[in-house]
Amino acid sequence: xxxxxxxxxxxxxxxxxxxxxxxxxxxxxxxxxxxxxxxxxxxxxxxxxxxxxxxxxxxxxxxxxxxxxxxxxxxxxxxxxxxxxxxxxxxxxxxxxxxxxxxxxxxxxxxxxxxxxxxxxxxxxxxxxxxxxxxxxxxxxxxxxxxxxxxxxxxxxxxxxxxxxxxxxxxxxxxxxxxxxxxxxxxxxxxxxxxxxxxxxxxxxxxxxxxxxxxxxxxxxxxxxxxxxxxxxxxxxxxxxxxxxxxxxxxxxxxxxxxxxxxxxxxxxxxxxxxxxxxxxxxxxxxxxxxxxxxxxxxxxxxxxxxxxxxxxxxxxxxxxxxxxxxxxxxxxxxxxxxxxxxxxxxxxxxxxxxxxxxxxxxxxxxxxxxxxxxxxxxxxxxxxxxxxxxxxxxxxxxxxxxxxxxxxxxxxxxxxxxxxxxxxxxxxxxxxxxxxxxxxxxxxxxxxxxxxxxxxxxxxxxxxxxxxxxxxxxxxxxxxxxxxxxxxxxxxxxxxxxxxxxxxxxxxxxxxxxxxxxxxxxxxxxxxxxxx
Amino acid sequence: xxxxxxxxxxxxxxxxxxxxxxxxxxxxxxxxxxxxxxxxxxxxxxxxxxxxxxxxxxxxxxxxxxxxxxxxxxxxxxxxxxxxxxxxxxxxxxxxxxxxxxxxxxxxxxxxxxxxxxxxxxxxxxxxxxxxxxxxxxxxxxxxxxxxxxxxxxxxxxxxxxxxxxxxxxxxxxxxxxxxxxxxxxxxxxx
Numbered sequence: 001x002x003x004x005x006x007x008x009x010x011x012x013x014x015x016x017x018x019x020x021x022x023x024x025x026x027x028x029x030x031x032x033x034x035x036x037x038x039x040x041x042x043x044x045x046x047x048x049x050x051x052x053x054x055x056x057x058x059x060x061x062x063x064x065x066x067x068x069x070x071x072x073x074x075x076x077x078x079x080x081x082x083x084x085x086x087x088x089x090x091x092x093x094x095x096x097x098x099x100x101x102x103x104x105x106x107x108x109x110x111x112x113x114x115x116x117x118x119x120x121x122x123x124x125x126x127x128x129x130x131x132x133x134x135x136x137x138x139x140x141x142x143x144x145x146x147x148x149x150x151x152x153x154x155x156x157x158x159x160x161x162x163x164x165x166x167x168x169x170x171x172x173x174x175x176x177x178x179x180x181x182x183x184x185x186x187x188x189x190x191x192x193x194x195x196x197x198x199x200x201x202x203x204x205x206x207x208x209x210x211x212x213x214x215x216x217x218x219x220x221x222x223x224x225x226x227x228x229x230x231x232x233x234x235x236x237x238x239x240x241x242x243x244x245x246x247x248x249x250x251x252x253x254x255x256x257x258x259x260x261x262x263x264x265x266x267x268x269x270x271x272x273x274x275x276x277x278x279x280x281x282x283x284x285x286x287x288x289x290x291x292x293x294x295x296x297x298x299x300x301x302x303x304x305x306x307x308x309x310x311x312x313x314x315x316x317x318x319x320x321x322x323x324x325x326x327x328x329x330x331x332x333x334x335x336x337x338x339x340x341x342x343x344x345x346x347x348x349x350x351x352x353x354x355x356x357x358x359x360x361x362x363x364x365x366x367x368x369x370x371x372x373x374x375x376x377x378x379x380x381x382x383x384x385x386x387x388x389x390x391x392x393x394x395x396x397x398x399x400x401x402x403x404x405x406x407x408x409x410x411x412x413x414x415x416x417x418x419x420x421x422x423x424x425x426x427x428x429x430x431x432x433x434x435x436x437x438x439x440x441x442x443x444x445x446x447x448x449x450x451x452x453x454x455x456x457x458x459x460x461x462x463x464x465x466x467x468x469x470x471x472x473x474x475x476x477x478x479x480x481x482x483x484x485x486x487x488x489x490x491x492x493x494x495x496x497x498x499x500x501x502x503x504x505x506x507x508x509x510x511x512x513x514x515x516x517x518x519x520x521x522x523x524x525x526x527x528x529x530x531x532x533x
Numbered sequence: 534x535x536x537x538x539x540x541x542x543x544x545x546x547x548x549x550x551x552x553x554x555x556x557x558x559x560x561x562x563x564x565x566x567x568x569x570x571x572x573x574x575x576x577x578x579x580x581x582x583x584x585x586x587x588x589x590x591x592x593x594x595x596x597x598x599x600x601x602x603x604x605x606x607x608x609x610x611x612x613x614x615x616x617x618x619x620x621x622x623x624x625x626x627x628x629x630x631x632x633x634x635x636x637x638x639x640x641x642x643x644x645x646x647x648x649x650x651x652x653x654x655x656x657x658x659x660x661x662x663x664x665x666x667x668x669x670x671x672x673x674x675x676x677x678x679x680x681x682x683x684x685x686x687x688x689x690x691x692x693x694x695x696x697x698x699x700x701x702x703x704x705x706x707x708x709x710x711x712x713x714x715x716x717x718x719x720x721x722x723x724x
Contacts, residue, residue, distance in 0.1 A: 347689070477645075477660040477693045480564055484653060490562040497660070499689035512564040519659075526661055529642045532559050532567040 038097040038108075042164045044138045049089030051134055057081055098160055100174065105145060107158045117158045123147040125322040125347045126355075127172045129315040131165070136313060141168035145175060146347070176303050176319050204305070207372045208358060208365070210294035217360035218287035219280040220333040221341070291359040296369065304344070304373050306357060318346050318355065324474035324500035325455065326357070326370035328382045328467040335465055340366035342382075344373065345470060345501040355501070370469070376454070381469035384457045386448025392489035393509035394444040401440030405432040439463070449507045449518065456496055456522050458507045468505045474498045478519045478526075482512070494519060566657055569640035569647045576679045577637075577699030581630035583675055589622030639697045641712065646686050646695050658695045664688045665716040670709045672702060684708055 060081070091111055098107045105124070107117045126146035135141060140162040147157045163171070292310035299305050303317045325345040334340065340363040344355040358369045367378040374381055412429035415421025442462040450457040456475065459467040477497035486492060486509070494507040494515040507515065520527040559565050596615040600607050632652045639648045646660045665686055672682040682705035683698040700708065 476664040476688050476690055477658070477695075479659075479692070480566070480655075480657040481651075482563065482655045487560075487562045487655070492564050495692070497688065497690045497693040503691035503693065512562060516564050516566060523661070526644055526659060527566075529644065530566050530569070530640075530647050530659065532565045 036099045036101045038099045041093055041096050041098075041160065042140055042162060042167065043093070044140055044164070045093050045162055046090060048134055048138050048140060048162065049092055050086040053085035053089060054082065055134070057085060100171070105158065105175065107160065119145060119147045119158055121175065124175050125319055127175050127317045129168050129172060129313075129317075131162075131313045133311045135162055136311075139165050141165050141313075143168050143171050172315070172317050173301060176317055177301055204297040204299045206295060206297050207304075208294075208296040208369050210291055210308075210359070211361070214291075214339075214359055214361045215284060215287060217334060217337060217339040217362075218283045220337045220339060221283065221331055221360045287359065294359060296357060296373075298372075304357075308359075316355070318344055322346050322500075323374065323471075324498055325468065325470040326374055326382060327469070327501065328363075328366050328370065330363070330465040330467075332463050332465075334360055338363050342366040342369050345468065345474075345498070347499045374469070380452045381455050381457065382467050384450040384452050384455070384469070386450045386457065386459055387514075389444070389447040389449075389509050390491070390511045390514075392491055392511075393447055394441075396485070396489055396491065396509055397444040397447070398437070398440040401436040401443065402433060405436035408432055447508060449510060451518055451521055456505075456507075456518070458496075458505055460506065460508045468501075470496055470498055470500070470505050472522045474500055475523050478523070479504065480515055480519075496522070563655070564657065566649075569638035569649055571639050573634065573637050573639070573697070573699040574681055574701040574704070575634070576681055576701070578630040578634050580675055580679050580681055580699055581633055582626050585622065585626040585629065587675075589618075589626070592618050593622060637699070639700075641708070646712070648695050648697055650696075650698075660686060660688050660693060660695045662712075662715055664693075665712065668709045668712045668716065670705050676702075682706070684712075686712065 057078075060078070092109075095111045095114075096107070096109050098105070100106075100121075103121055105119045105121060107115075109115045109117075124145055124147050126144075128144040128146065129141045130144065131141045141164070142162045143160040145157050145159070160171075162168075289310045289312070291308050293313075294306070294308040297305050297307075298320075299317070302320050304320055304323070305318075306314075306316045308314055323344055323346050327343050327345055328340045329343070330340045339360050341356065341360050342358040344357050346355060357373060358366055361369075367383045370382045371378040379385070409426075409429045409432055412421070413426040416423055416426035439462050443460070446459055446462060446465050448459045451472075454472055455469045456472055457467065457469045459465065475496045475498055479495040479497060480492050481495070482492045489509075490512050491509045492512045492515045494510055495504040496507070496519075497504045507518065510518070516527065516531065520531060559567075593615070596611065596618060600611060600615060603611075629652055633650075636652055636655070637648075637650050639646075641647070641662075643662070645662060646658075646665065648656075648658045650656050650658075666689055667685075667687045669685045669687070670682050671685070676682060676699075680702045681699050682702040683696060684700060684705050686695040686697075687693070688695075697705075697708075
């Protein structure tokens, strides 16, 4: 590698191998003479790393200072901790090196406990750029390289924390550059040369951008629960760090006492309303922080890119070749509001929660985005007409929903009748079975699967309905599971195994024969010899 | 041990009729898949028995110790739970290993690695040869004693590994060797 599109930072010579640089230790001479020089993280990390550490130390220091009241040893402890944090930051910067060779991305970290990570470039699936507030203030960005899973642990991916924004952008383009084309001879120089020679390629095509009207979906997602969690945890953390028990604060104490004195229904109702308000506010804030400036684009270099974030800016680039499908998730409330979320199924993303393509948005938008990203009509993927599962599946959903609720009802009545529990436990528990019944019915209604020209589509779930459309070419195996109950009902759970997303997508309670037919048709030839004719 | 002979290429069932006795009728409610061709080593039963007994010690020993230490002061229910635990462990040790041996099967065809396992919850796993990334053999201490081994065939999926547990050690090594050769001949990164 000899050419850098943005020009190398002055303190990082790119032509001389690392061992010729002043100040490097003798250990570096063990590095063989190679064309690709090692590079360091951005020197601004010398400030950002320690500052980040300091922020973590602030509560400790505050507590030490407040509770110490002039005790000198406590001051010393705080000072030493600060110095250690700074030293650790410097040491980390000094001992971290990375380079991109024609075949691999390599990262060496650590001084006493040296870690060497190396990811083959042809395994790279995603590049995720994240800039937290502090990083942004210094113009830095964390580069997370996601690679195909399943291989040895050191090939699962690596993270550079952090490099300059320009360098991060260069890495993103270089690492995801499609190889093997006529213009792209394999090799690093070619990739780098291409990005310099053609600085203005055809502009990225926008597939979606933020519509603030979508804010109305924010309270309907599970993130409203996370909102409560975040707010409560923050309050308790701050209080705990400051050594304050909320019960010691008079106002809180008085409110608590009034609440305890009020009738039960009023207390519960009041708390409920309070929680709802906190949840709604929290979810709106989280939505804004996560999705501010959201843009989904198709880049000319064959990647799909999601940019978003208010305080923490994120940019996720997914190589289109590595896209294996899309998944629509509809938590119950969001589904009731006719909204949905959409995420990409790809390797190199940490399954749950990773790869979001769209904020909570109208369902039609989610289908449209999935269709744009996968270049398939919606009816071929997430909006495909699904086949219902056999009636035995309904019986199974109902028994599985009702069974536990009936056990709870019985337990509640035992408590009530025996006098061990409150008198209302039994009557109130009678509300459970109807809810469970509705849930079971809904779960059955949502079960379905389809096989389209290039995709396997499966849907299940009620509280969180999921519709996964997985490329047939991305299926790398099948698992069929059958419990004794399923055997009696003639059902199985078929799992399409894949390298993308969570690693496998279930077709729940499908007819035993249908499962084999589906798997056989989706991956022709694979089951030919094991099929019982 | 005489010469190793097991087909890595499965016979085509249902057409030639030569291997028809291998194909058992599919029980009602089960998926219409023929059982894989090969059983595990017969010694796997001993391994499962020993393992069940050893695992059984975990709940049994503390209870027995408590009974011994407390003597007459031990509560009445402790004797009951101890005997129930011992009975359950023994019943499992006697009944489940033969059942497992009857059910567990494996096979490598031209296209796929194919296994059936689970004495209570049945699990059929099929992984295409072309997508196999690594093949590992391993044997725990008990297995070494019994000359057994496990073969783990990994694909690019976190949920995809196909495990054949309780093979004859020599057979396992041979299987791993052939599988590795086959997969190395297949280009691509198998995702």
